[in-house]
Amino acid sequence: MERAPTSPVSRERSREIKRQSVISAAREARVLSRVDLAELTGLPAATLTALVRDLIAEGYLIERGPGANTTGRPRAMLEFNPRAELVAAVSLEPPRITCEIADSNGTVIAHRTSRLGPDVVETVCQFVAELVADNRPSLCGVAIAVPGVSSGGAVRLAPSVGLVEARPIGQSVQQELGVPVVVDNDVNLMAAGERMAGAGKDVDDLLLLHVADGIGAGLILDGQVRRGASGAAGEVGFLPADPEADRAYSGVGPFEARWSANAIAERVVALHPGRRPEAPVSELIELAATSAAARAYLDEVLDAWARLVISCACVVDPGRVLLSGAAAQLDDAALARIQDLVSAKVPAPTEVRRAVLGDQAVLHGAISYALSAAVRLPGPSPTTTHR
Incomplete structure (x- = not known):
């Protein structure tokens, strides 16, 4: 019986799943060998070799020297590069907007506070783009903290930012920046921040x-x-x-x-x-x-x-x-x-x-949200919503 041809879409999807499994394993371990990657992902050597080569070229993995001595031949080590995945944490605190760019370790690499402009979506998109600057290709997710109710990425009951009626700011920012965006009430993000790094950890x-x-x-x-x-x-x-x-x-x-x-x-x-x-x-x-x-x-x-x-x-x-x-x-x-x-x-x-954590609670929580959206971990949806 003649075999049906494999769908190119299926092949591409399969490769992406394998690629993400390698990235996830490296992100979790931080430093590991190719043998460790094979054990963690279950991928065959030929597939893994091609994926590792591509991820090194993309900047996700960095080749290091041999690891600690073990029995047998020393293994060349790979290190996950946290700067390969950047997220933006945005806090709307009328009359201010605060934005931080962080890597996948949660380390803040850029910070700015400025006056909030008349159009929230335009201000957020401009602010994030300017702050991430030349690292735009590494931007993987954005989290926005708002002083109001967020449902489905739409914000309401936030008169301090001119959003009494629902407006889909999450969807609008995602369309403009082309990365997953999550939007949530600022107090929810404070709670998440305190649990991640404060009095609730x-x-x-x-x-x-x-x-x-x-x-x-x-x-x-x-x-x-x-x-x-x-x-x-x-x-x-x-x-x-x-x-x-x-x-x-x-x-x-x-x-x-x-x-x-x-x-x-x-x-x-x-x-x-x-x-x-x-x-x-x-x-x-x-x-x-x-x-x-x-x-x-x-x-x-x-x-x-x-x-x-x-x-x-x-x-x-x-x-x-x-x-x-x-x-x-x-x-x-x-x-x-x-x-x-x-x-x-x-x-x-x-x-x-x-x-x-004081004022930093919102940004800690936003970084956690954005990382979750970017790497598709359980938690906030990668599409802009919180319902």
Whole structure:
């Protein structure tokens, strides 16, 4: 019986799968021999030789000298080149845009902060292209952190960047730059960053509460960021501030309208007239040491934030809660107060800590997302979406 010819498309797809298996094995091991590659990939010597030769030419692999002495003939070693795969981590922080270019080790090789232009997509594409410069062929993925809800790569409820209604910025940036793009809420990326390199790196379940102009939460369960059916999980600022709260929808939730950094700053100015404080929680704690009114208001703030932690913990049982943004300004005594309030009410042990990465949390998380998209690891989709 005559054999049907092999499809050229199938051959090309098969070669790409084998190529990716070699890249993945080298990326994981960092330094290894051809024999190691054969054992890790299961590929025959002839196939592996051709692939290694091509990957050396492409800059993915670097030939090194013999490895440590073993029995028999010393083996020439191959080293994975992390600069062969670059990713861009973009954070939209009105009125600023911050971008970092990192290699596949997560090492930042370029950084820039500038003013956010009127068109988000145009600004992001221009910024990434300028920062990656001559290394554009090595750009493998982009992650964009936005101060709003992201679903399917479209962003909404982000009035600070002019995106109240949904706009597909992920798809638009991907079409322009020609690489996988992931878009997610900035607080989700903060949570991912703290888990990768901060106060959550030793746990698989955590909740990050970020207090800034608004209040949002990033949730990680079983090591995965959870976003909900519409990408709006963690919009805790929309929880009722109190039983009597009756606030019309305006893009600002009732809880964050009363207990955000903005609200606290306004109250601090009322308690101690003067310039608007840059660190309102720190200044409130300082005022509370000498002012009974400030002390009473600080207690209100701590009680409100503790109720928020308790509400979240009763639903998702994160085990660890990280306080970020203005909430990370709490001193040890205030943090202990929240911990006591939480411990008295939650049904399971819940540890409350400060987040430790500060402004770098978003970029750490974005680098992790972009690498995942670029190398097609489990996690964020390589096509722009988070649903």
